[in-house]
Amino acid sequence: MMTKTDPFANRPPVETALFDFFKIGPGxxxxxxxxxxxxxxxxxxxxxxxxxxxxxxxxxxxxxxxxxxxxxxxxxxxxxxxxxxxxxxxxxxxxxxxxxxxxxxxxxxxxxxxxxxxxxxxxxxxxxxxxxxxxxxxxxxxxxxxxxxxxxxxxxxxxxxxxxxxxxKGWQEPKRGTPAHPYRSMHELQQRLKETGLELHELIIENEMAITGMSRPQIWQHIDELKMAMFESVEHGLLGFGKLPGTLGVYKKAQAILKHYQGHNLLIDQLLGRINAYAFAVSEENASGGVIVTAPTCGAAGVIPALLYAMREDLHIGARALNEGLVASAAVGMLCKHNAGIAGAEVGCQGEVGVASSMAAAMLAHALGYNATVVENAAEIALEHHLGLTCDPVGGYVQIPCIERNAMGAIKAYNAVLLATAEADTQHKVSLDAAIMAMNEIGRNMNIKFKETSAGGLAVSVVEC
Ligand code: SF4
Structure with a gap:
């Protein structure tokens, strides 16, 4: 990595609970x-x-x-x-x-x-x-x-x-337990992993137990429920047809994409086509006001389920590794929230689809059994290549560019894992903390036109018919 210094040394530790982060609710x-x-x-x-x-x-x-x-x-x-x-x-x-x-x-x-x-x-x-x-x-x-x-x-x-x-106004953080293994940055999280010898998902679960008072079995059961809710949003979305609500006249396309790539002569196109279809399915479900899981937000809710579903259906990764990968993804998302932001209105779409893609890359790398440095590198690559992404939803609907963008975020996450696993883990130059710091700076300096106000970018250049 280019820098080993900790840019977040003066911040308090991450105390977000997993289930505050992943929430089931309507889009x-x-x-x-x-x-x-x-x-x-x-x-x-x-x-x-x-x-x-x-x-x-x-x-x-x-x-x-x-x-x-x-x-x-x-x-x-x-x-x-x-x-x-x-x-x-x-x-x-x-x-x-x-x-x-x-x-x-x-x-x-x-x-x-x-x-x-x-x-x-x-x-x-x-x-x-x-x-x-x-x-x-x-x-x-x-x-x-x-x-x-x-x-x-x-x-x-x-x-x-x-x-x-x-x-x-006047809100105060609710009193909860303190994390068993406090960290403020990925740099510190890596240190805690080395000190304790724990795997990434184990450390996050021990923190969750200390913060919320939940037992280990309760936490794993809830993770399983979140995963099943994500799968349901993919499967329900794949049944959708017709137009999405609103004035844009956008058609639901998940089913058509899935059919188009069935039996395609290139195997890689079959896989990427299916990941695209799964991401469209959840994003169309979200745009229809259906039930999804915030991951980390509704607008970006298609990225992680798309890759998770492909990991089960197409890469044949077992249930336990999927659950552990989901926990690893939360570690990345919570750091992004803590040290930059995850709302389009705060830092642009880099904080929504960018963070979702980074989380998804961490999820896949961890589920495949790679070490925490590779997991960080995969997450960093995915986030780095979403930096500067604006939030400019056409007509104020979470449809254009959001739905296609979720598919792009899922595919980029897959590619980030390919890149991170093809290099020696110590040769990677940019830390996740550096990418998060850049996202924060870019987001704070981004014109308000590009922060979910529909006053600039595609929201202005696309003419509604
Ligand atoms: S463009 Fe804006 S509303 Fe759409 S997914 Fe990105 S951040 Fe969310």
Whole structure:
């Protein structure tokens, strides 16, 4: 590696839990759908824990979407997601088809109930506010309960910080256990692996046990459930046909891609064609508001399942290695989140599809039994060659360029493993930390036009018919 210094030496250790990172929920966007739904649900819980007399004096609820949530919230269904959250739904338990039904009935009036308070609630109460604002985070939404004099009874300013994570003004990290093997960077993680003699997945599992208090069998069972949810999203997506929701008129293509490459005379085309089809399947499922796993986000949810499914179906890798690979991928994703960002609105698409591709490369290299240096090199190559990638979804829909981009991210991950396993592991020049540091710098300096606002790039150059 070119540098052995640790650029993140002054940061706190990574304390993200695996299951905060990988979340099952409805698409199309972790920051614009899952996060806002959680915010709506959190506000409901806040009122449930507020003086009932005060809450009963409420006469109106107001929701204001700001920044990227306002710019592309319509295409991402942000308004519908907040509404569903306020009505008591959570991403994990959101009934299938609920968001689609709500989208198809925009005039519907619902009842918002807390204790003795019952207020009519509809999409009309959700305002798309200014794209430029003073809040500290681009993806901001404010929810208020007002009394008859328009005085605020309760208010919370939420930040949807990517990957379905939500914070708010005055939010404090919940108290949890501390990691058994603390690390702030890949450099430190490699050191911990050398000191302990643990394999990468074993170290991450020991940290997870210490942070969450979950037992080892509970954690492995949950990983297995995540893997099965990813497989279901591939298989369900492969059954899809017709057009995706929205005004772009984009057709679902996963099935057609799969058929096209069946029996193709080049074996490599058969494999790459299938990985493409699997990535399209999940991304089309996501764009339809179907259930996916954030990996690390909804927009990039097709990359890891595509490679994971191919690893089972086409490379015939066993279930245990798949699960261990998934855990190794999370180590990479958590480092990217901790030291740069994983939201298109924060650092562009390099933080979504770029990070997903990097995670997928780590997953495959680890599942194939390569050492942690090769795993890092594969992850680094995949991330390095997504640096600078902008987020410019056409019409604010997670369709163009997102769906094809997921397929490209999965294929690049496969190629990154080919490159990393063909060189001596010590000859690789760039560390993963250096690539993450570059992503952070590029993301912070990226014009807001290219951060999920649909104000630049393809979102402007592609003319909607
Ligand atoms: S362009 Fe990339 S970051 Fe932006 S919405 Fe699409 S997948 Fe997400």
């Amino acid at each position: 199309p966007s972790s920051s614009h759908t899952i996060g806002p739904m959680k915010a709506g649900h959190d506000f409901l819980v806040l009122l449930q824990n507020t003086d009932p007399k005060l809450v009963a004096s409420g006469t109106a609820l107001e929701v204001t979407l700001l920044g990227s949530l306002s710019a592309t919230g319509m295409g991402h269904g942000t308004d519908i997601a907040v509404l569903a959250g306020l009505l008591g739904n959570t991403p994990e338990h959101c009934p299938p088809g609920l968001l689609q039904n709500m989208r198809e009935n925009p005039q519907a009036i619902y009842q918002f109930k807390v204790g003795s308070l019952s207020l009519p609630l509809s999409l009309k109460q959700i305002t798309f506010g200014p794209v430029k604002h003073d809040s500290p985070y681009n993806n901001t939404l404010v929810i208020r309960l007002l009394d008859a004099n328009k005085q605020t009874i309760a208010e919370r300013e939420y930040y949807s910080v990517g990957g379905g994570f939500v914070q708010w």
